[in-house]
Amino acid sequence: MKTSTAIKSVQVTDKKIGEGVLKVHHPFMSLTDLSDEGGNSMASYIVRGGNRLAGDVTVSGSKNAALGILSAAMLLDGACKIENVPDVADINVMIEICKDLGAKIKRDNEGTLLIDPTSINTHEAIEDKVRSIRGSYYLLGALLARFGKASLYMPGGCNFGTRPVDQHMKGFEALGAEVSLEHGIIHVEADKLLGEHIFLDVVSVGATINIMIAAVKAEGTTVIENAAREPHIVDVANFLNTMGANVRGAGTDVIRITGTPVMPAGSSYSIIPDQIEAGTYMMMAALTHGDITVRNLIPKHMEPLSAKLEEMGAHVESGDDSIRVWLDENEHLKPASFKTMPYPGFPTDLQPQATVLLCLAEGSSKMMENVWDNRFQYVDDLKMMGADIMASGKLAVIQGGNPLTGAKVTARDLRAGAAMVMAGLAAEGVTEIVEINKIERGYERFVNKLQSLGADISRLDR
């Protein structure tokens, strides 16, 4: 048995882009994505800081799992029901993209989608909206599995550095597909998909999910080694298995997919709670010397954060499907060192929020970003609010304890935007956060949930 597969390299080509000619050496290695332009970018949040947050908050379904599962649903040979789908902008865009493909999608009641993909009539997803979200790239795997070919705009999403898709392409090529890029559109095509051994060069959530989806109907067995282990990878695998697939090992670094020619579907599946949304509220409790019980989460998924919160001096009490976090009025947060890593390490998507927390911990803390190469853009906004942070490359050094003061700041991306709301909650005076469309890509009923915990926050439409 081979332990890795020879990968055909993508050809060096000269591509015509508009009037010009762009030399492309490895088209999938170096493309920086577009920032998200969806939603009303003129709206803002007004936060008056100083309130202690307390009470219960219920976590919504995982956005990133929903993106994978909605895409995976597009390869099914029958209808299915998906529950606990979050009502956030990225998912609503994804639903529109799937409808454009020809899928019939109906919202049954709050959070439940009835999906019939059997009416899909195209392998092309080349509308502008495809470029506005990152998760649309899972449609490459799904349409490849369904039609043996797919064409899709290079995806967008949060802009925190170069976001290559070479590992996705390496996987598709290993399965027997030809891959090319023309005018910003990725084409993948195979006469027949055949199971293979694929060793990922980097631990990539997206590549793991995309290859897993593509391999579901391939002939034979596909083995993904050095696979990512994030909770939403397990969720996509569980969804596929519920619909008739044979995926084993998701949640470990070796995933085995034995091809199933027909995926009958006909079942219902409920999406896991959002680990990142849950983590954001857990940190808000410690930040505001509050007392929040975060409900409908999976405590195991929160362990990397729970451990750090305890190290910083916050109290964390786990229940079966809830976690209570609190910090008493007379207690202080302690400085700490964080390193973001693939799961089960500390999630990069909680990095900006944790940095805000470290701003309140008296003393020197470090934040090491190991996943993305440009995820400290929000630091300038925090500095404007009085934070003492030196960020260079992958490292930010935070001298905590300086009081934060309200200012007009920008949501640079989804999670950095949530971090700005946190900074506003802790700051003296009023903070205005602009470009909140980025926050609303991933936080369901953010303002309502925060208000119910006692935050002074409102949404201003211009």
Ligand code: UD1
């Ligand atoms: C997903 C999440 C994102 C999160 C990230 C890491 C979705 C929609 N987005 O993004 O919120 O921040 O996981 O937990 O689920 N890489 C390559 N080649 C590739 C693919 C990735 O070199 O083909 C590199 C990336 O540059 C990055 C690292 O691998 O440094 C991790 O990226 P990946 O796990 O793929 O992130 P996404 O799936 O895009």
